[in-house]
Amino acid sequence: MSAAAQAETILKDVNVLGSLNDQTRKILNKDALVFLALLHRTFNGTRKALLQRRMIRQAELDKGNTPDFLPETRHIRENDAWRGAPPAPGLVDRRVEITGPTDKKMVVNALNSDVWTYMADFEDSNAPTWDNMINGQLNLYDAIRKQVDFKQGEKEYKLRTDRVLPTLICRARGWHLEEKHLTIDGEPISGSLFDFGLYFFHNARKLVETGTGPYFYLPKMESHLEARLWNDVFNLAQDYVGMPRGTIRGTVLIETILAAFEMDEIIYELRDHSSGLNCGRWDYIFSVIKRFRQNPAFCLPDRSAVTMTVPFMDAYVRLLIQTCHRRGVHAMGGMAAQIPIKTDPAANDAAMSSVRSDKLREVRAGHDGTWVAHPALAAIATSVFNEHMPTPNQLFVRREDVHVTANDLLNMNNPGKITEDGIRKNLNIGLGYMEGWLRGVGCVPINFLMEDAATAEVSRSQLWQWCRHGVSTSEGQKVDKAYALKLLREQTQELESKAPKGNKYALAARYFEGQVTGEDYAEFLTSLLYNEVTTVGPAAPASKL
Structure with missing residues (x-):
């Protein structure tokens, strides 16, 4: 079989759904797509199995188990x-x-x-x-x-x-x-x-x-x-x-x-x-x-x-x-x-x-x-x-x-406090980062810090955790769903009022609302929001590029 015919066979059922132009084709040429197809077909099954393994481990932790160094790899350590x-x-x-x-x-x-x-x-x-x-x-x-x-x-x-x-x-x-x-x-x-x-x-x-x-x-x-x-x-x-x-x-x-x-x-x-x-x-x-x-x-x-x-x-x-x-x-x-x-x-x-x-x-x-x-x-x-x-x-x-x-x-000893100011800062960081991300911007300056997905994840996870366990702030306020949503609305309105028209704070707040009340919890904000930044169009067969 010729190299061209072999590539044609490999590229069967490989489709590009993003927009294409001369620059796109420079990176997504047939040779590169053949390589990507090889990587996918060789390793995607293992990748998905390992992600499933994460969920199994999460279920164990949810039961109150805690991790330890692995006995089966002690010989390596x-x-x-x-x-x-x-x-x-x-x-x-x-x-x-x-x-x-x-x-x-x-x-x-x-x-x-x-x-x-x-x-x-x-x-x-x-x-x-x-x-x-x-x-x-x-x-x-x-x-x-x-x-x-x-x-x-x-x-x-x-x-x-x-x-x-x-x-x-x-x-x-x-x-x-x-x-x-x-x-x-x-x-x-x-x-x-x-x-x-x-x-x-x-x-x-x-x-x-x-x-x-x-x-x-x-x-x-x-x-x-x-x-x-x-x-x-x-x-x-x-x-x-x-x-x-x-x-x-x-x-x-x-x-x-x-x-x-x-x-x-x-x-x-x-x-x-x-x-x-x-x-x-x-x-x-x-x-x-x-x-x-x-x-x-x-x-x-x-x-x-x-x-x-x-x-x-x-x-x-x-x-x-x-x-x-x-x-x-x-x-x-x-x-x-x-x-x-x-x-x-x-x-x-x-x-x-x-x-x-x-x-x-x-x-x-x-x-x-x-x-x-x-x-x-x-x-x-x-x-x-x-x-x-x-x-x-x-x-x-x-x-x-x-x-x-x-x-x-696993030593969580910490003399720090949970405060309303800390809650509001988490809401601002989470909303600010998500709003930028929804506009296609992946790092956002907030209060003279460059915030990225990791800091946004800390912010929303803390809010979820505090609601879930009904903690009280240092001011004596119990953190529950009603309180979290009240502060979320206030911070959203404040941020929207200062932002240019066409901002995405309302959309960010709709997603954030489901993540800060101690109920639903997405594995990653980026996975939760991903469909909002995809521009999937008609399938273009890779073999035709």
Whole structure:
């Protein structure tokens, strides 16, 4: 059978339901679609089985069971002999990483920033409209080839030529999300496989040519079996294009409470492709609330009181650093989400001081690098890490003093309070983020913080939890359905009154209303809202593109 005939056979029942133009076809050409079809048909069954496994585990937690380190993988945890892969080219020094979506302006600004890497995000800071996903792939394709310069009005955006650009790392969507604009055999393709597949297929060889490689951040995993699936995907992809195994590298965000009990195992599954673990702090808090939402012992206070120094967060950080360095891979710190406050110097100084303190805590704990959301924060993070980490990383900081137990990871002791102000802030953040997301914007500045899906998830999950368990605020008000809906209406009206016409606060409130009363609970806000940002049209057979 000829190659063309073989492709025709593979592309049978592969359909594009999103809008098509010359640019779309550049990314969704037949060869790329053949590769996506192979990924889907090979791995989608396993993906769905693993998602079902999450629900089974949730049912166990709902009965009051709590997780522990897995007895069946004890031999992996206790074996000191194995290691992850040595740091790959461009990933030896990662002391400051900037993160953000993949719109053209962000791509240019991020790559021009004085940082070591740029995590280009198809996940939490991106609303997955068809245009955002395809244009994001195009922007990264062009950036890798240094042809992404553009002009907006009178302003020109050009990549710097006076230095080596930051290493590019792509974050694909989590295993739970689908891409409904591309169906294979009547099913939507996994968002993870869509994002990974297109980025890898078009750019892997070029990235290696330019001295780095196809590097990824892997979000939202809940078990080492989900990491095993990624490793299988990596092996197939490399074999398919004739690339040596181990060229791909993946950094796993430990942003679920269940994954925290399987850090060793996750590195082990990815070991030839592992570039370490990252503290995904806001998603981690969200996961704790979500997975233990039926257990009143896990009620947390106002979001502002759940800092990185409370017992369960401190234990998580210490265990992550110890585990990574024991296995010879990077332990990356968390996000500084602050935005410069240009109108208030005193407030700006306080915000920047908090960034400095947070980065100082991270580098002293043993982290090898950290995240910032805004280029202006890069200098602060860099100065702190340069002073306290003069070497490219600190993998030699073994943290042998650390002994973290299951009880430590589940220790919810916290002197913080639940307040009406905290409830209103959660409502504002949730509504503000959802309204932006419904307009196709995946990261939203609110009160000089860059909020993304993770912080919105914390906000709505806390509200659900407080209603579910009928907690009382520090002011003595019982939090119930009527009270939550009353405050929701008030905050919606306030936000609507200040927003331009055509805003989507009313739609956001309708969705939020079902998520904050302690009744229905969606696994993810992004899944709940996804249909609102899809533009599914008539099926275009891939074989005809």
